[in-house]
Amino acid sequence: MKKEAFKIFVVEDDEWYSKLLSHTLSLNPDHTVHTYKDGASMLADLSQQPDLITLDFRLPDYLGSDLFDKIKSYDPAIEVVVISEQQDIETAVDLLKKGAYDYLTKTDDIRDRLVHVLNQLGKHRKLTQKVETLQEEVEKKYDYPSTIIGQSDGIKKVFRLIEKATTTNISVMISGETGTGKEVVAKAIHYNSKLKKKPFVPVNMSAIPKELAESELFGHEKGAFTGATEKHLGKFEQAHGGTLFLDEIGEMDVALQAKLLRALQEKEITRVGGTGVVKVDCRIIVATHRDLLEEMKAGRFREDLYYRLLGLPLELPPLRSRDKDVVLLAKYFTEAFAHENDQPAKKLTKDAMHKLLSYSYPGNIRELKSIIELAVVMADEQEITPEDITFSQRDLMPEVLSEELTMKDYQLKIIRLYLKRYNDDIKQVADRLDIGQSTIYRLLKEHPIS
Structure with a gap:
């Protein structure tokens, strides 16, 4: 060239x-x-x-x-x-x-x-x-239509909201269970917006000790406290002109929430141990697995801060509600793991796919990735079979007891879960649950699956 x-x-x-x-x-x-x-x-x-x-x-x-x-x-x-x-x-x-x-x-x-x-x-x-x-390369990495895997209605809605979020600097509040990919979405928004050449600064509030959180966000002057041997620029100053991503915002101490609100309103901060103000201007994206409205009602989250951060709400669906996205993600993780380890990609058998679809993934995408990587390692041949797939034993039916139901409704819910797990094989389900096949037929007749 x-x-x-x-x-x-x-x-x-x-x-x-x-x-x-x-x-x-x-x-x-x-x-x-x-x-x-x-x-x-x-x-x-x-x-x-x-x-x-x-x-x-x-x-x-x-x-x-x-x-x-x-x-x-x-x-x-x-x-x-x-x-x-x-x-x-x-x-x-x-x-x-x-x-x-x-x-x-x-x-x-x-x-x-x-x-x-x-x-x-x-x-x-x-x-x-x-x-x-x-x-x-970074922008290509966060080209969300090709890197956020899925074709379910829930993910299509996420794509539409990401597209809206990239056209302005509106604050974005990402909610969703742990492991649903909140930071991936935050990066997709930043690297597809007009701020993409500016800093993206992530902060996990749950990982910062309470006594250090203010210094981490706003910085400190030399001598501000024991161990502060030099001036430190906080995350707000590091993100100036770009995007500040506050992950697990629901874990922030209420006293610090007041200082955060002032920084957002005034677009200025004061370093710990300092007296002068520092002008800062950055886009704010927050994420949480908590219900902040409930946290607000309980007095653990400030109402004024909630509405200042709300901006564009973006809720990530749990993996269990994303239908066959599980298979698409499983294939993606299989190929990615093979590429990282310089190995030929292994294929999922049809039965292995059915087994993957039978599980509810309390750990969401993060858990699926771990399951697939272990399955690739365990598979002796170039195919991944059901025997290679191991689910966590800590929560085989996490959603069964999440509601107050009648005993008959609980029975029906368990039967439906097992039918999904064992590909509608009523005899196998009856053996597993130690009940008669006629009981299953009767319950399904009374309450047909839509």
Whole structure:
């Protein structure tokens, strides 16, 4: 593949100096150099998207600072090296603050210093290209229609809400049981939004000790407490301009909730041990497995904070309600595990798929992934059979006792669960439950399965 040329504009009204700069810059065969005698002609060619402009500070039609502002206004990514006859420290500092790459004076060693600047720019450009490549890989990783696996109605609804969430910076509240993929969805929202090139900073509130939570979110000054040997930037400052993801927000202490609310309302924080305020502006996405309305009623979650965070509510369905998404996810995890371990992918037999569909997955997607990885390891052949699949014994029927029902309703619920598990084999179900087949037929006749 042909290497893309590094395009340079030289803006210089002194013809001799223009030739000097042009010759020096053209010594590198990867450079293409265009010269201009005034600012207007250069501005007319900005659509050619130069990588670098060397800018004479005093031109016939423009003062360097004014022309610099126009260049950066057109495209902030264009690097500008200002070249001046006089060493004006105040002007140089002002331009560097505005974003000039360097400020050079027209001295005898201008050529050496210009080559040094170009070498630094080359390194910076390679680093930028590497970062952009990594960024593209991250964005591809969170291309949610291809990475969030599923075709159930519940997941299709999630896709629609993610799409709405990516078009604005509205706060998003993701709810769902543990293991349903709340952080994956949060990342999908961020990396498909206009903030995708900005930081995504996750914080798991359940994993932070109560006494350290404030410092973790808002940072601290040196000496703020024992062990604070240097200044620490909190997650809010780290996420400035990007997205702050507060996972398990329901675990946050009520006292800290008040400080969080103020930070969100005022868009400013104060570090622990500090007195000055720090302006912060970031998108907020929160997630919880708790019912925050119930937490609010119980006094464990502030009502004003709840409605400040609510924004766009997005509920992730549990895996047990996602129908044949279980099979799609199982195949995906089988292939992914094989790829990670440089092995040929093993196939799930039809009976293995039926067994997977018979389980209710209290641990949701996370549990299914563990089950599949173990099954791949246990399978002796290139096929995964029911015998290779092991479910957790801690909760074979997690939903059976979740409601207050009559004994007959409990019987019916258990029978239906076993029928699903054993592929509607009534004889096998009767043997397993130690009841007569006639009892099963009678109950199903009285309460047919819809």
